[in-house]
Amino acid sequence: MVEKGTYRVKSGLAEMLKGGVIMDVTTADQAIIAERAGAVAVMSLERVPADIRAQGGVARMADPGRIKEILAAVSIPVMAKARIGHFVEAQVLEALEVDYIDESEVLTPADPQHHIDKWTFAVPFVCGARNLGEACRRIAEGAAMIRTKGEPGTGNVVEAVRHMRLMNKQIRLVLSAPPGELMSMAKEMGAPYQVLLAIREKGRLPVVNFAAGGIATPSDAAMMMQLGCDGIFVGSGVFKSGDPEKRARAIVEATTHYKEPGIVASVSEGLGEAMVGISIDEIPPHEMMQVR
């Protein structure tokens, strides 16, 4: 008997990506650059977050034709973004046979209240989270991989750091709490009780947790790794920089050798212009993507 789309198969693919970098790409050419630089997967989307931020308008799933070109161009896994709650975009992406769906706050949400019921899909999902409660709710909805939200398209790592530190702190609390206090902890965090039990059984989040949202330099990537994430998503950081090929490779190297400042230093040399960053204080509250 052969069983497809099991949770072990879904979370298993994310386990295989650990220690790697997943890069946002909008075209097949960019996907090839990412693969050659050592990316473990690419994320297909219509526009990178920095452009969505600059241009405004409704951001949606990418053109299926574009996604097909990307699927044909590389042998590494291809992920693609769907709008929060847009279960038909997700169905379309599943029909295209993308390898992972990112139900992403980078795109304009399609449902003001509900996320996609991810258990009904054979393709796995990754979702963003700012804290443990959010991560646990997404896992309970069927997400097989989590990433911090950070603040996408800013080239500013501060929010990714905030979210990673908070999540780690809350995991430590869950692991050290006496069993009798777990239920009220679940209530306070807005975290399903069963997922907290799974955290205690595993001693960590039951799925892989990557860092995302504002990572623009090799040092940013290495810092997130030292803070304990399992891998890195780079959105606008690569293809909005002066020399995407070189920067992509450097971020990959820094992620692998994150404990070796000598290597991070040498790959950081002469990378050209980093993407122009945005200070979080300059973003009007209604333009913050992480609150979606």
Next chain:
Amino acid sequence: MRIGVLAVQGAVREHLNILSQLGIDGRRVKKAEQLSGLSGLILPGGESTAISLLSRGCVLAKVGELASKGFPIFGTCAGMILLANEIEGQEDAYVRAIDIAVARNASGRQVDSFETMLCVKGVADDFPAVFIRAPYITRVGNGVTVLAKHEGAAVMARQGNVLVASFHPELTRDMRIHRYFVEMAREHEKKEAIL
């Protein structure tokens, strides 16, 4: 006994967990010099293109050298691709430690990833196997024994000191394949001691 796990990228933690449950001292290997003092090496699942690009300090070259001297090596999924002599649709291969050809992503894209029970020769007739965008073995040379097949395709094989599998025993709680590899490492240690 010390067994290394190539720790460039991928499912490193899972292999180390199983090794520790078997009472083996598992070590992360990122650099060539960390290969000394080991009784065996596991190349884990991950993305083979990324792992090969990132294997700095010629770890993979050193692995090839050790393999040719009888050092026990076990590759799962991407690890199998790294060890194969031939990769379909690609001109060069990586370590070339086992005389097989492999096809990348032969089980299809992620929606076709699956679990099944496998009969593994000399190990178990009910091994829970997890296949994730798995490569299959498409040709085996002389001296290579196929240990498991799925729907006619070879998915596990051994040639002397080199063991490869398309699937991920490290994602299950079943330790029988790891135990089999540890036994290979023990045999090799004994041989070395006599020589």
